[in-house]
Amino acid sequence: MNKTALLGALTLCAASFLAHADEDSLRIGIEAAYPPFSYKTPEGNVSGFDYDIGNALCEEMKIKCEWVIQEFDGMIPSLKVRKIDAVLSSMSITEDRMKSVDFSKKYYHTPGKFAMKAGNVINDPLVDLKGKKVGVQRSSTYDRFATEQLEKAGVNVVRYGSQNEAFLDLASGRLDATLADIVNTDESFIKTPAGNGFALVGPDINDPKYFGRGAGIAVRKGDSVNTARLNTAIDAIRANGKYQQVMAKYFAFDIYGE
Template identity: 80%
Template structure:
């Protein structure tokens, strides 16, 4: 074999090995500070509903999950520069995000809610929260909603890198309220020792213009192959009972939504 033919064969072999590796693994971005969807166990491992669903989806697709942990507001940028192949981190499917990434079908859908001290009465948030401090997670759908609605109504919006930081400031009295996913507030705050004396208050926040059509798994714009196979895997684990098995570990109700 001459040198040109040999180099060509080696190039094909390398390309084939990269292609094979990409088919056998999926790099998934996740923020592990959003219980009960994603959190760290005492030994430093990632756990939670999002993580377990991801593991079930990878098993269904016969690929290995390679988890890449980072803060929420860095997940889409990492996807765009190909540090990850997908984002599975309770990310809502919104028209704004669809301008820059594509999504699988939803894998759950829950409304937003306010958390405040027990006994607080909120009928019209834009009126009743005027002059108060409301915490949101930076770059979340709640941040976008609060920026458009709350700030214009005279409500001070305080942004945090993680929702857990907002919970801590609410508990310490540095916030009057926080706006977040109802399940995250209930399971990750109110039912914990830190959240004693706090409650879910006011109306549900579910305007699809801001909060989308449920949480989906983000892929790069135009990555139809991964979007399709992940969506098919979601259908499969809901049909074979694996989704319900994972859900039962964390919730005693159906969070898939309508």
Template identity: 70%
Template sequence: MNKIALFGALALSTFGTFAVAAEPALRIGIEAAYPPFAFKTADGKIAGFDYDIGNELCAQMQVKCQWVEQEFDGLIPSLKVRKVDAVLSSMSITEDRLKSVDFSKKYYHTPGKLVMKEGSQIQDPGVDLKGKKVAVQRASTYDRYASAELTPAGVNVVRYGSNNEAFLDLLAGRVDAVLADVVNIDEGFLKTDGGKGFALVGPDFNDPRYFGRGAGIAVRKGDAATAEKLNAAIDAIRSNGKYAEVQAKYFDYDIYGQ
């Protein structure tokens, strides 16, 4: 190889190295206070089903995940002002949210439930919870449902920044019930020492008008390119067994849904 050809080859090699190094990371917003989907370990690191699924999706798309931790009600605003490129935080795909952001396809779908003291009987939430205090996470689908259906029925809805805070007030007797995702209640509360003496009660909450079509990954309105890449990656990890591997770490049942 002559000197000119050698110089050209080295230049191309160097350019390629810089091109890879300069590839932008996918900045993903997440709330790390929603076990088992996202939580902090003893050493302060983020862990959970959402976090692991996100890392598998990034690996499939050959990009670096850059996780940005925030409270849940700040995730969509951060997406809209371009502080993050996507939100992967157990966010339900609802018609209301679709007015301001777009979504990937779902990556899981589970119903909502009430958790109360063991022995509580709830047949009709609008009737049986009248006058009681029901906790929900602020800006969640459960908040929207409670505002539209429970508040007009005389239920006192109390809003919290995270479900962990709501569970603490349930333990302290400051609220009578918490309305949240069934998996979060089961894994994040009932299976802990604090959950003793409490139980899931009443019907499933899955009205698509409020609870949508499962949890998806939010992207900015019109960002079809990112949504399509995420959809392809979801399909890929569902097919190659990576989704099943992550699911098995946290659940002994299928949470993908129908």
């Protein structure tokens, strides 16, 4: 065999190996700082609804989940440069994000809500929060809503690398309010000792322009293979009961939404 033929054969073998590796595993980005959806246990292990759903999907697809922990605002850039193959970290399916990435169908859908000291009343956030400090997670859908709606109405928006940082500042009095997913806020703040004396207030925040059609799994633009197999797996675990088993572990209601 001449050198050219040998090089061609080796290239084909390498391509075949990489394709096989891609089929057998999926590198999934997760924040691990967004309970009860994703968090680290005291032993340092990743846990949460997102993590368990991801493992159920990988089991259904008969592939290995390779979890990559990183901050939320770095997820889409990491996806674009192929450090990860998918993002399963409570990322809302929005028109803005769909310009950069593709999504699976939703795997849950919940509204946002403000948290403040108990006793506060919010009828119109654009009026009642004027001049107050409201914390949001950077690069989240709540950040975009706050930038385009709250800031323009005179609200002082403070951005954080993680939602937990915003909860800490709210508890210490450095914020007047925070806006985040209703389940995350209730489970990881209101129901904890740090959230004593705080409450969920005001209307549900769920404008589809900002918050889309629920949380989906992001993949690279044009990745029809992973989009299709993730959609098939989501349908399968909802049909065979595995989705409901995971959901019951974390919630007393149907988080899938309408």
